[in-house]
Amino acid sequence: MKKILFSTIISFSILFASCEKELDQAPISDASTARFYDSPDDFVQAVNATYASLRAYPDRQLNLSETRSDNLYATSDGGVRDWEGVNSFHKTIASNPYIIEAWSENFNGVLKANTVLDQIEKNGAVIRDESLKTRLSAEARFLRAFFYFDLVRWFGALPIIERPLLAEEATSVGRSPVEEVYQFIISDLQFAQENLPEQYASVDKGRATKFAAKGLLALVHMTRSGPTYGVKGPGLGLNEWSNALTLLNEIIGSGKYSMLTNTGSATTAYSDIFSYTNEGNAEVVFDIQYITGVNPVLGATFPWVLVPDEWFQSLGKTTQGGLTIRPVSTNLLNSYEANDIRRNFSIQTGFTFNGKTETRSFFKKYVDISKVPTSSRLDWPINFIVMRYTDILMLKAECILNGAPGTQAEVDAILNQVRSRARLAPLSNVTLAQLMEERRKEFAGEGSRWHDLVRSGLVETKIPAWIETEDVLNQMQNFIKEYVIYPIPQSQLDVRQGLYTQNDGY
Template identity: 40%
Template sequence: MKKIYLIIIGLTLVFTACEDDLNLAPISDPSAANFYNNTEDFELAINGAYNALGDYSTNQLYLSEVRSDNVYSVGTGVRLWNPINNFERTLQSNSLMSDAWNSCYRVIYLANMVIDNIDEGKVPDSDTRDRMIGEAKFLRALNYLDLVRFFGRVPIFDEPYSPTEALEIGRAPVSDVYTLIEQDLIDAISSLPSSYPTSMTGKVTSGAAQALLARAYLTMSGPDYGIDGPGMGLDKYGDALTLLNQVISNPNYGWVDDYASIFDYDNENNPDIVFDIQAINDGATGDRGIGTILPTLMYLESWAKINLPFAGGVPNDGTGGIDPSDDLIASCEEGDVRDDFSILMSYVDENGNPVDNPQYQKFVSLNHIPADRFNWGINFPVIRYTDVLMMKAEVLLRTGGSQSEIDGIVNQVRERAGVDPVSNVDMDMLLEERRKEFMAEGLRWHDLVRSGKAIDVMNAWAASEDDADKINTVVANDIIYAIHQDQLDVKEGLYDQNPGY
């Protein structure tokens, strides 16, 4: 069930006008505080922050999945994601940069308004008040982690600021951003419940905060590549392991035997889901505020014409769909159910012609077709129990942990996938297993960056995959993205551009 979104559409409209004006700077509007008066108002407000996560999945698709060796989409340059796949250095004019920046700060804005305005007089029950603050801090931390992974140094807005004040706040050091993320998640862990009643399904739990903090610790422990990026070369593996073990022992999460059922529209919020972005297909409207466009971005137009009642998808004309790479497909072993479920290898078009152009189908269900292409009703997994297990294997590899335990985790994943067990798993093997397990879920680029292998893996992949010879040689500055020119134009000298752009 997806209860938390059904009551927020009106609240979203309250903020739409002011949010549309925030395309030049992540500035909060304290006048919105007049809305918050009682517990019901704050419940609407925090649910509005969840609703603002609607672009989370597309940000991960464009800036992580497309960036990685999971996708070959060099195209002709007419698609906004082609330059991302090609590692072009003109991304400061690409609107996907501003979309990611603004969508993250939109959630941060709404979370800040809750944190800043809530008090005992407005929300008398202390457990409810603490829970709401914990939810807001989790959402703020989630988006700051994305910002630091995408852009490195970013301005910290940890409370509502006036426009004048905001124009004095420059990009903070990465270490300061992590300090905020860490403290927000520590607070969230202590104040969030471990589970909710069915009427509140979809809200973040203490276990999700533990898992996200473990992910942040792994990220900051990665190499720095000599840039101001997400890796800081810290040793936070022990802290991460403690958190991961707590999530693994939590009875609210657990192993799901059938891979496809994890993504079944009729089996959402199953034990493999630690936290996901809720989406609704109400069967009648095309309101993107409650559904998701994600599946539409992955399929081809000619496939849609014979399977769907509405337009959508990318033309199969060489302009560069978000196609699974040949290398990804070749990496999947015979009998692996994950690529069979996640990738459609071929189909016959409306003219009876075979189309041998693979496309992702992981989040598509022809039994759950929405009213239009913006409104697919499938949740997007942010953190899965399987991810937690495999992050633990990563930590054990980094810290000299038990090889049998590492192999056991990987072989549990492989057994579900229908492939033979392996032994003496190393980091390369773990990364390849994660690549297949989480294909189309937007984790691959982040995994490569965190592991320190992004440059070598991507250059080797491009050398063998890039028949069009359009992908630039990957260098350290490519680890993070360009700050969009709109942001640089807010105030001269307020933000500097990342090196290499």
């Protein structure tokens, strides 16, 4: 699907041009959409364009989850950078471009999904293949749920938009409670898991499958089960660990995925997950796919987001846009055991450029230095794995440790399978804290750490303790529970006075 996702955007994006910035802007008109949706292929293209709204999702996870967490001590060594307020818990970040992007791009994706669903209802008679019509509806609903789940983890309460709205209508829709947002998400994902195929022919490989929907729904149940912290955030304090476990076991029991494992003395299995020549491997449950070498440029940008430009220059490559270094925290570096092969693959420690020696570390996990694009830094030829099989297994262990049916032996076996690939000794009687520490290293640089801390209830203890020891430059603010979520973008508050109320703490 690498070609399908983006190849139709060049022409189809014209239809969405009027709604690419803010939630308050009008969608495409009934007249223009009616003219476009004349054949089944038109609907397929529209769904493909909705997938394209995932393009910046990886960058967002690195900028808002990885940077927010204790994995990075992202203070600047030159000028004021957008990531500093995110990492340092500044309360005046409602106009931060990363936060604005998270709101606007996700709602742009929601608008595209809604437009597809609306046109299937109005003009779907041209799709005579009922199975295709159902599948396209399921894909659109999966994507709408995906965008909303991303939003609810960042912002909490949200406006629920389930059809295309005119500008005046959109500016009258207030935020619904988190509970109602989740019901909307769950309804979409239940439809998706019931109506998406288990797999696709090679030409469509990469589209959301039944198992991608099950995995996302499982994570929704787990996130809802996290603590509330007394704020209107993603945790509702529910006990839905068993609901999640059932879904995770269905993915595991399908036999369609497996962990990549080392062979003999080789230690390449972990790096093989992210290899540019091994995309779509047995670990991949759902990924975001890119196409390179086209105009406009539609490749990936996430490989360099956490990588300083001077490192590329030190290797004779062009600058990419990472600017100055966003250092890996000392806390994370010290957490790796001596023989853990994941550290050297994921993290670069030091380099020399123009006579200057940089001793701090940074994530290089997605960089294959032989694949650095020469024509555009926006055109990296690598997919982003949103959900991989190792994650499914470790989420299962988390459910069991939170009271879902299962045994300690199952938890230990899962963790030790992960540790074995990292060339580490096995553990016994694994606790939730140990599991989360293993997740921290397994998924370092993948954008999951902040979500893990919030969901597990560890954020209130881990982050304050980390700030106390890590903040040697005294640049970080005290962490308060309200910072579990981000502020509503100021631009949205300004659309219509009183429509939204700012999240507490900002």
